[in-house]
Every structure is written in structure tokens, then in C-alpha cells.
Amino acid sequence: MTAITCKDIHFSYKPAFLKRYDVLKGLSFAVAEGSIYGFLGINGAGKTTTIKLLNNFIKPDTGTVTIFGLDARDIRARSFIGYMPENPGFYAYLNAREFLTFISRLKGTDRAEIKSSVDDLLRLVGLEGHADMPVSRYSKGMGQRLGLAQALIGNPALVILDEPMANLDPIGRRAFRDIFLTLKEQGKTLFFSTHIIPDVETLCDKVGILMNGMIVKEGSLDDLIASHIEYIECILRGREAAAFAERYRSQALGVTVQADNAILRFADEKLADAIVRDLAGSTVRMVSLEAHTQSLEDIFLHVAGGR
Amino acid sequence: MKKVSIIAMNTLKEAIRDRIVYVTLFLMLLGLLASQVITPLTLGEQIKVIQDLSLAFMNFFSVVIVIFVGTSVIRRELDLKTIQLILSRPVRRYQFIVGKFLGMVLLDIIILFIMGAGVILNILLIDKGIYYSMWYFHEVHYRALITAMAFMALQLVVLNAISLCFSTIASSSVLGAIFTFFLYMVGMFTQDLNVLLKMVHTSYLTFIITCIYYILPNLSILDLKNQAIYGIVPNFNQAAFLVLYALLYAGFLLIVSVLLFGNKEIK
Ligand SMILES: Nc1ncnc2c1ncn2[C@@H]1O[C@H](COP(=O)(O)OP(=O)(O)OP(=O)(O)O)[C@@H](O)[C@H]1O
Numbered sequence: 367m368t369a370i371t372c373k374d375i376h377f378s379y380k381p382a383f384l385k386r387y388d389v390l391k392g393l394s395f396a397v398a399e400g401s402i403y404g405f406l407g408i409n410g411a412g413k414t415t416t417i418k419l420l421n422n423f424i425k426p427d428t429g430t431v432t433i434f435g436l437d438a439r440d441i442r443a444r445s446f447i448g449y450m451p452e453n454p455g456f457y458a459y460l461n462a463r464e465f466l467t468f469i470s471r472l473k474g475t476d477r478a479e480i481k482s483s484v485d486d487l488l489r490l491v492g493l494e495g496h497a498d499m500p501v502s503r504y505s506k507g508m509g510q511r512l513g514l515a516q517a518l519i520g521n522p523a524l525v526i527l528d529e530p531m532a533n534l535d536p537i538g539r540r541a542f543r544d545i546f547l548t549l550k551e552q553g554k555t556l557f558f559s560t561h562i563i564p565d566v567e568t569l570c571d572k573v574g575i576l577m578n579g580m581i582v583k584e585g586s587l588d589d590l591i592a593s594h595i596e597y598i599e600c601i602l603r604g605r606e607a608a609a610f611a612e613r614y615r616s617q618a619l620g621v622t623v624q625a626d627n628a629i630l631r632f633a634d635e636k637l638a639d640a641i642v643r644d645l646a647g648s649t650v651r652m653v654s655l656e657a658h659t660q661s662l663e664d665i666f667l668h669v670a671g672g673r
Numbered sequence: 674m675k676k677v678s679i680i681a682m683n684t685l686k687e688a689i690r691d692r693i694v695y696v697t698l699f700l701m702l703l704g705l706l707a708s709q710v711i712t713p714l715t716l717g718e719q720i721k722v723i724q725d726l727s728l729a730f731m732n733f734f735s736v737v738i739v740i741f742v743g744t745s746v747i748r749r750e751l752d753l754k755t756i757q758l759i760l761s762r763p764v765r766r767y768q769f770i771v772g773k774f775l776g777m778v779l780l781d782i783i784i785l786f787i788m789g790a791g792v793i794l795n796i797l798l799i800d801k802g803i804y805y806s807m808w809y810f811h812e813v814h815y816r817a818l819i820t821a822m823a824f825m826a827l828q829l830v831v832l833n834a835i836s837l838c839f840s841t842i843a844s845s846s847v848l849g850a851i852f853t854f855f856l857y858m859v860g861m862f863t864q865d866l867n868v869l870l871k872m873v874h875t876s877y878l879t880f881i882i883t884c885i886y887y888i889l890p891n892l893s894i895l896d897l898k899n900q901a902i903y904g905i906v907p908n909f910n911q912a913a914f915l916v917l918y919a920l921l922y923a924g925f926l927l928i929v930s931v932l933l934f935g936n937k938e939i940k
Pocket residue numbers: 379380381387389407408409410411412413414415416452940
């Protein structure tokens with residue numbers, strides 16, 4: 367079953383006295399159950415707006431949003447979701463433990479289970495030492511951790527996170543990544559928005575790039591990267607390396623010779639096979655053969671730049 | 674109903690951890706102490722003056738608490754975005770609004786109990802206490818006093834509903850507080866529109882004034898302070914009418930709030 371589907375969503379903000387502002391213009395995507403989906407887009411692309419639609423905070427002008435097959439407006443859809451807002455705000459008058467208890471009760475967790483599950487969550491996000499401190503004294507990163515803890519209350523099948531890694535130090539980032547991978551192992555579905563590309567690269571099964579109110583590029587990481595092989599680089603070593611490399615100059619993008627080393631760059635994968643075959647009868651050795659793909663960052667910048 | 678009560682209890686918790694409640698109660702205490710000093714100077718009128726002052730303080734300070742707490746109770750959730758953490762759970766929007774409202778009503782009851790106890794004690798000190806003197810012309814009607822306090826609670830419930838309604842519309846809690854206070858002041862004079870009605874003789878003016886009369890909250894009819902001092906207690910029919918009026922008015926505003934909030938974009 368698909369965890370999230372958005373079909374042809376149009377949405378515009380209609381501020382009083384101001385011109386209406388179209389944010390989403392035909393957004394469609396689907397998130398498979400049990401996968402991690404990275405939702406990329408520049409500032410103001412409409413990531414947060416999309417997430418608000420998933421939570422039924424706002425309603426689409428046209429189009430449908432479903433959560434595990436239920437319309438997002440259906441109250442039952444809410445019980446599948448754990449949601450972490452960007453820059454989450456908390457009640458200044460509650461400490462972390464009281465807050466998590468309050469949300470657990472709203473979520474309908476058994477009273478008997480609440481205490482131990484709250485303790486577990488605090489430990490999971492590394493706030494066990496600050497559980498009784500007023501949340502008003504929390505640093506941003508601590509708020510982020512509490513934000514994740516409250517999203518995981520009640521063991522939701524779908525966790526939606528709006529820029530979860532913002533404000534985190536490298537250790538926190540690492541900890542979050544481990545938590546996300548554990549959740550995936552447990553069969554949970556994760557959907558998160560971000561600008562931080564390394565997080566997407568190491569985590570996501572699928573990424574979608576949001577631009578001009580639509581998904582302009584979507585695919586598994588491998589697909590996105592494979593469709594963007596820039597060149598293949600082959601490093602040869604030996605006294606005859608330079609002469610060997612020269613033979614391919616006409617088919618190559620470039621040949622660089624440096625003492626006994628020659629570097630060959632070419633775009634065609636088939637050329638690699640030919641080179642390997644030719645090497646068999648020569649004294650030249652191949653030191654490395656590497657495909658240089660565009661990184662997701664390049665792809666993202668490419669798409670973002672060409673709007 | 675369970676969700677509503679969880680939200681109501683959290684709202685109450687927020688209110689009683691708010692400094693404003695204690696500051697106001699403290700100011701009220703100062704007021705009562707001052708009345709103990711002033712009253713003996715009003716020879717022969719002590720009983721009337723102490724009741725007047727105590728009830729006026731009680732009314733004023735409870736209204737202050739209700740306006741401040743009542744207008745921030747929704748607004749703060751929206752401003753801090755904590756509302757997102759609630760409405761992303763299986764909680765319906767009307768449950769949120771009704772929970773907030775009931776939390777405020779609980780707060781009303783608690784502060785009126787505390788203030789009421791203070792007022793009764795304050796009056797007892799004069800009535801039965803050290804200043805007891807034989808030339809008192811008045812007596813204290815405790816039953817009427819407590820009845821007046823109960824109707825004060827109803828007045829606060831209506832005010833809660835007004836502030837709730839404004840805080841779902843207004844874009845800042847200060848604005849909400851100003852509107853609520855304004856409507857409270859107007860509400861205290863709504864009954865006087867009757868006087869105006871007797872003076873105008875044009876039919877369309879009469880119609881407009883009658884409409885306004887019925888739309889505006891008629892808070893002064895719930896104000897039984899003066900009657901209480903003279904020991905006048907509303908009979909059953911009058912009391913039933915007042916209770917019904919207050920509950921219907923508050924209920925109507927609650928429904929309006931729920932409808933407004935149901936379509937609100939949560940940002
Ligand atoms: N409440 C609102 N009223 C009017 N316009 C809004 C509102 N919220 C957002 N917008 C506009 O909608 C667009 C999308 O905003 P959104 O917050 O969804 O972007 P985002 O992708 O989450 O950006 P960021 O990376 O900065 O968080 C922005 O141009 C913003 O100006």
C-alpha cells in the first residue's frame with residue numbers, strides 16, 4: 367500500500383487584501399510504504415505547504431491527498447501520522463516529560479504505558495538528562511530533539527518531518543540518521559523535507575525535487591545518479607602508458623599525461639571495455655577506473671538553476 | 674469527550690501556571706485589605722460599603738483574568754505553532770475549541786471560589802468582627818451574596834465565549850483582548866438600550882435598536898451585586914431565565930467559534 371499519495375494538487379494562499387499566491391500547481395507524487403522519501407526544494411518552494419496539506423492543516427483547492435488510502439481530511443488518517451514541524455514550538459509551562467505525556471494522552475496511548483514509553487523516547491533522542499527542565503530553557507537543537515520525540519509518540523506508521531536536521535550539531539545529525547534507519551528497519555515510512563543534500567544521499571530510497579509547484583524530478587537515488595554519468599576516468603600506469611592513451615585521443619574527452627601516468631576521460635561506457643581488452647597484450651596497467659556521476663547536489667543545483 | 678477533557682485540563686494547567694492569575698489575585702487581596710481600612714470610616718454605612726467594595730473588586734479582577742487568559746488561550750497556540758502538535762493527532766478541531774472553552778470555565782470556577790471565599794471573609798470581619806457596633810442599620814444577606822457570585826460566574830462564562838470567538842478571528846491577542854473588553858463594557862450597558870427605545874418613535878430606528886439589543890450580550894442583567902446587598906434574590910423563574918440566557922448566548926458563540934475555526938488555515 368502507498369503511505370502517501372498526492373494527486374494533481376493545486377493550492378494558493380489567499381491573504382486578505384493581497385493578491386492570491388499560487389504555491390502548488392499540479393503536485394503529484396506517491397510514497398511507498400516502508401520507504402524513506404526525501405522532499406527537496408529551495409526556500410519557498412512549498413515544502414512546508416505540502417506537509418500542511420498532508421496534516422489537513424490546510425485544504426487543497428483541487429486534487430486529493432491520501433494517507434494509507436484514507437483521505438487526508440479523514441480523522442482516522444491522523445492516527446497513522448507522527449509529525450515534526452520545522453522549528454517546533456512548545457508550551458513554556460510544561461517540561462519535556464509533561465509535554466510528551468500530554469501528547470501521548472491525546473494520541474490515546476494506554477495510561478499504564480505512557481510513563482515507560484515517554485522515558486524510552488527521551489532516551490532515544492538524548493534528552494533524558496533534561497526531561498524535567500522547562501522547555502523554555504531549551505536550545506534550538508534540544509527543541510529539535512523534543513520535536514522528534516513527540517513525532518514518534520504512539521509508534522506511528524508514517525513519520526513526516528519538516529527539515530528535521532536543521533539546527534543539529536554533527537552528533538545530533540548522526541543520531542537522527544541512526545534513528546531514521548532504525549525506523550525504516552521497523553517497517554515505518556518516512557517523509558522528510560530538507561535542503562541538506564548529504565542527508566538525502568545517505569538516507570533516502572527516493573527523492574523528489576519540488577520546483578514551481580510541481581515535482582520536476584523524482585526517482586530512486588541510483589536512477590537519478592545513473593542518468594547523470596558525466597564521464598568515466600581511467601588512470602593508466604607504465605612506460606608505454608602515454609602512447610597507449612594517445613590511441614584513444616579521438617574518442618576521449620581528454621588525455622592527460624604525467625611522467626608514467628596517463629589519465630583518460632571519456633563519456634562512452636563501451637570504450638571502457640575496449641581499453642580493458644587492449645590492456646591484455648601490453649605492459650600498461652590500469653590503476654583505476656571510475657565513473658564520475660553528478661552528485662545529487664549537482665542535479666539539484668542544475669534543476670534549481672534552470673527554472 | 675476524553676480528548677476534550679485532556680485539552681481542558683491542559684488549558685487549566687497553562688492558566689494556573691501563568692503569573693497573571695497570581696498577580697491579579699494578589700492585587701485583589703490588596704484591595705480587600707484596603708477596604709478593611711476604609712470601611713470603618715464610613716460611619717453607619719460599613720455593611721453596605723464593605724459589600725459594595727468587595728463585590729466590585731471580585732467582579733473587576735475576575736474579568737481581568739478572564740480577558741487576559743481567555744484571549745491568549747487560542748492565540749498563543751497559533752503563535753507558538755503548538756496547535757500543529759495537537760491537530761496532527763486524532764483530535765477534531767471542535768474538540769480543541771470546546772476543550773479550551775471548558776478549561777477556561779474551570780478556571781472561572783476556581784478563581785471565583787478563591788475570590789468568593791476572600792470576599793465572604795472580608796465581609797464577615799466587618800459584620801461579625803472587631804468593628805461590631807450596635808448602630809448598624811444593615812444586615813448581610815449571605816445567601817443573596819452567594820447567588821450574586823454564582824451569576825458572576827455565568828457572566829464570566831459568556832465573557833469566555835466572547836474572548837474565544839475573538840481569538841479565533843483576531844490576528845493578535847492584544848487585539849482580541851481589546852475587542853473583548855470593549856464588548857464587555859458595551860454589554861454592561863445593553864440593558865440601557867431599553868431607555869433609548871422608549872425615547873425613539875421612528876419605526877426603523879426602533880427596529881435597529883431592538884436588533885442591537887438582542888445581538889449584544891446583555892451582561893448587566895447577570896449582575897446581581899446591588900440586589901444582593903439589599904437581600905433580593907431572583908425567584909426561580911427569573912433565575913432560570915438568566916441561566917438559560919447566559920448558556921444559550923455562550924453556546925451560540927461557541928458554535929460560531931467552532932465553525933470559524935473549522936475552516937481556518939493552520940499556519
Ligand atoms: N501563511 C502564508 N500566507 C501567504 N503566503 C505564504 C504563507 N505561508 C507560506 N507562504 C508562501 O508560500 C510559499 C511556500 O512556502 P513554504 O513555507 O511552503 O516553503 P518551504 O519550501 O517550506 O520553504 P523553506 O525551505 O524556507 O521552509 C512561499 O513563497 C511563502 O512566501
